[in-house]
Amino acid sequence: QVQLVESGGGLVQAGGSLRLSCAASGRIFSINTMVWYRQAPGKQREPVATLSSGGSTMYADSVKGRFTISRDNAKNTVVLQMSSLKPEDTAVYFCNYRDPLRNINSWGQGTQVTVSS
Numbered sequence: 469q470v471q472l473v474e475s476g477g478g479l480v481q482a483g484g485s486l487r488l489s490c491a492a493s494g495r496i497f498s499i500n501t502m503v504w505y506r507q508a509p510g511k512q513r514e515p516v517a518t519l520s521s522g523g524s525t526m527y528a529d530s531v532k533g534r535f536t537i538s539r540d541n542a543k544n545t546v547v548l549q550m551s552s553l554k555p556e557d558t559a560v561y562f563c564n565y566r567d568p569l570r571n572i573n574s575w576g577q578g579t580q581v582t583v584s585s
Contacts, residue, residue, distance in 0.1 A: 470494040470574040472563045477579030480553055484583070488548040490563030490576055501566045502546040504537060506559035506581075513562065517548055530556075553583045 476488040488504070499521045507513040517537035518526040525537055536549045546563065563576040 470496055470565045470567075470572055472565055472574055472576035474561065474563050474576040474579040477561060477581045479582045479584065482553060482555055482583055482585050484553050485549070485551040486553065486581060488550065488561055488563075488579060488581070490546045490548075492544040492546070492563075492565055494574075495567075495570070495572065496544055496565075497567055497570065499567065499569065500572075502537070502539060503564040503566070504546075504548045505562045505564055506557075507562070507578075508556075508559040511559075516561070519546060550581070553581075555583045555585045557581060558583050 471493045473491045476486060480486055501520050503518045504516045505513050506516050516528050516531055517535055519537045519539055527535060534552045539546045560578040560580050562578045565574045
């Protein structure tokens with residue numbers, strides 16, 4: 469299996485920036501998909517940003533132009549750079565690793581992001 473540890477969450481004022489990191493360890497193979505999700509209180513977990521092993525990215529409409537997902541393969545780390553943060557970005561952010569060929573779907577424990585108005 470793959471273990472994921474998120475870091476970088478915190479409290480920030482609206483308009484500010486945060487950088488979330490997700491460190492992966494374990495059975496990591498080159499072909500995988502990394503996804504950042506978030507879950508706000510009382511709401512369903514939703515995908516925010518997706519990065520395939522080929523480098524393709526997808527973003528939720530609500531974060532396009534403000535969030536950027538990237539990876540450092542040498543460090544097995546995926547980063548979510550968040551800027552121009554809004555109060556509605558407040559949520560617990562989770563990192564997800566998928567490897568369908570090996571039936572691996574792992575989640576991190578989540579990191580809290582709070583944006584004050």
